[in-house]
Amino acid sequence: MRRKRWYDYLWIWSIVYFALGFFNILFAWLGMIDFLLPLAFAAFGGNKFFCNHLCGRGQLFQKLGGELKCSRNKPSPRWFSAKWFRYGFLVFFLVMFGNMVFQTYLVAVGAESLREAIKLFWTFRIPWGWTYTAGTVSPWIAQFSFGFYSLMLTSLLIGLIVMVLYRPRSWCTFCPMGTMTQSICKIKNH
Amino acid sequence: MASKRIAVVEQGRCVACGACENVCPRKAIGVYKGCYARVDLSLCVGCGKCGQTCPAGCIRLQERTEAPV
Numbered sequence: 001m002r003r004k005r006w007y008d009y010l011w012i013w014s015i016v017y018f019a020l021g022f023f024n025i026l027f028a029w030l031g032m033i034d035f036l037l038p039l040a041f042a043a044f045g046g047n048k049f050f051c052n053h054l055c056g057r058g059q060l061f062q063k064l065g066g067e068l069k070c071s072r073n074k075p076s077p078r079w080f081s082a083k084w085f086r087y088g089f090l091v092f093f094l095v096m097f098g099n100m101v102f103q104t105y106l107v108a109v110g111a112e113s114l115r116e117a118i119k120l121f122w123t124f125r126i127p128w129g130w131t132y133t134a135g136t137v138s139p140w141i142a143q144f145s146f147g148f149y150s151l152m153l154t155s156l157l158i159g160l161i162v163m164v165l166y167r168p169r170s171w172c173t174f175c176p177m178g179t180m181t182q183s184i185c186k187i188k189n190h
Numbered sequence: 191m192a193s194k195r196i197a198v199v200e201q202g203r204c205v206a207c208g209a210c211e212n213v214c215p216r217k218a219i220g221v222y223k224g225c226y227a228r229v230d231l232s233l234c235v236g237c238g239k240c241g242q243t244c245p246a247g248c249i250r251l252q253e254r255t256e257a258p259v
Contacts, residue, residue, distance in 0.1 A: 042224060046223055046224060047221075047223060047224040048206050048207075048208065048221055048224035049224075051206065051207050051208055051221075051224075052206075052207070052208030052211060052212075052221050053208065053212075058207065058209075062209070062212070066243075073242075075244075075246075075247030076245055076246060076247060078203075078247075080245075080246070081203045081205055081245075081246035081247075081248065082203075086205070166245070167243070167244070167245040167247075168209075168243075168245070169207055169209045169243075169245040170245045171245075172205060172207035172209065172245050173205050173207070173245050173246045174205075175205075175207075178205055178206070178207060179205075181224060182205060182206050182224060182225065184224075185206070185223055185224025185225050186224075186225050188223075188224075189223040189224070189225060
């Protein structure tokens, strides 16, 4: 069997990240690590070392769905891993990310005021004000935190749903980060 | 002696997540340059663990056709 390495425990990081968001929303910024590291590995190393070994979310799904058997373990529908769906979901995700950055910009220039809420599935607004004391930082820094945490929590929930319905790591088949890094690797190693 | 069966990856649908690599007891399968999973035929014993784990369901077992190594 494979020897355990320090990075086999990164699933704990995933839990810690989401827990921190319930206490202080500013910790949401730490999620940028999970955003930039995979891209750095792909762009500079031409590999998916992040997805393969460092992704705490993938490990968490494998733990819950695999070891704890919270998964039906049925193969995902074929369209999950079809190119049109993967790239389509990536584009959708990037547009939503862009929208979130735009909201942050509006708050930064004073055109909008800070909304202390998170938005799940890009639809349901949930008051999240207890995680932030007004005036701690510039409003746009807080706005980005709420927006980014919404994105992270939404994708985690989608991941958990497909984990239960299909295989533990079904989320990975259409994870926007995974699609992006694989594309970069394909271009780089062509 | 080589096993009767081997794992075969449908590369066009592989998302290179590395789930197979992490369950393979023999390090016979691994993600190649972040593009797709590749099987080392000399190491694969055809246990099928990778195929059961693959979220895309793009790994299946096949009879080994070539002469034993």
